[in-house]
Amino acid sequence: SQTIHQWPATLVQPVGSPLSLECTVEGTSNPNLYWYRQAAGRGLQLLFYSVGIGQISSEVPQNLSASRPQDRQFILSSKKLLLSDSGFYLCAWKMGQSRSTEAFFGQGTRLTVV
Amino acid sequence: KQEVTQIPAALSVPEGENLVLNCSFTDSAIYNLQWFRQDPGKGLTSLLLIQSSQREQTSGRLNASLDKSSGRSTLYIAASQPGDSATYLCAAGGSYIPTFGRGTSLIVHP
Numbered sequence: 001s002q003t004i005h006q007w008p009a010t011l012v013q014p015v016g017s018p019l020s021l022e023c024t025v026e027g028t029s030n031p032n033l034y035w036y037r038q039a040a041g042r043g044l045q046l047l048f049y050s051v052g053i054g055q056i057s058s059e060v061p062q063n064l065s066a067s068r069p070q071d072r073q074f075i076l077s078s079k080k081l082l083l084s085d086s087g088f089y090l091c092a093w094k095m096g097q098s099r100s101t102e103a104f105f106g107q108g109t110r111l112t113v114v
Numbered sequence: 115k116q117e118v119t120q121i122p123a124a125l126s127v128p129e130g131e132n133l134v135l136n137c138s139f140t141d142s143a144i145y146n147l148q149w150f151r152q153d154p155g156k157g158l159t160s161l162l163l164i165q166s167s168q169r170e171q172t173s174g175r176l177n178a179s180l181d182k183s184s185g186r187s188t189l190y191i192a193a194s195q196p197g198d199s200a201t202y203l204c205a206a207g208g209s210y211i212p213t214f215g216r217g218t219s220l221i222v223h224p
Contacts, residue, residue, distance in 0.1 A: 034211075034212075043214050043215060043217065044214040046213075049210065092212075099207070099208075100145035100146045100166065102148060102163045103160065103205065107156060108155075108156065
């Protein structure tokens with residue numbers, strides 16, 4: 001069976017510090033991978049998605065970046081965090097090669113920038 | 115651009131009631147419609163997936179319907195229980211990318 005792992009669960013970082021959040025999927029190959037952010041009282045905002053290694057699409061211009069160094073690994077990064085980067089970050093995956101597959105989510109990372 | 119709206123934003127009901135949560139989307143050219151549950155501080159748990167060619171899906175006390183032409187989906191919860199308390203989100207599946215509504219926050223009190 002497939003599983004998705006996301007870490008850390010919580011993170012408190014000072015303004016201006018770097019960020020690295022990691023997500024890995026097990027039990028499948030060539031998944032589509034997604035990073036969403038959920039701010040308090042708001043819906044899920046798609047930040048990045050990837051349909052293959054090295055292929056990253058950005059949905060929202062910001063100081064965040066994403067990378068996919070391996071087939072089942074998706075990393076969200078920032079060189080310098082802003083207060084506005086605080087939020088709940090969720091990684092998700094769908095089986096590739098089809099547009100109509102089910103999406104599965106990790107348990108999320110609560111990021112607080114202080 | 116796809117926009118998804120969920121009504122009501124919040125709902126508080128006594129245990130045992132049957133509930134209907136609504137989801138509407140602006141672009142009917144979707145591949146699927148997926149319903150999720152989110153507990154406080156947790157990730158999303160998939161409840162039901164309806165393909166664009168289907169009209170409804172059922173899982174236990176949950177039933178979800180889809181009317182693509184009118185841009186609507188409903189999640190029906192039968193005989194609600196306190197354990198159903200959570201936020202329910204729907205996502206309209208575009209080409210590889212799900213677009214989410216803001217969710218309905220449900221409280222079922224004993």
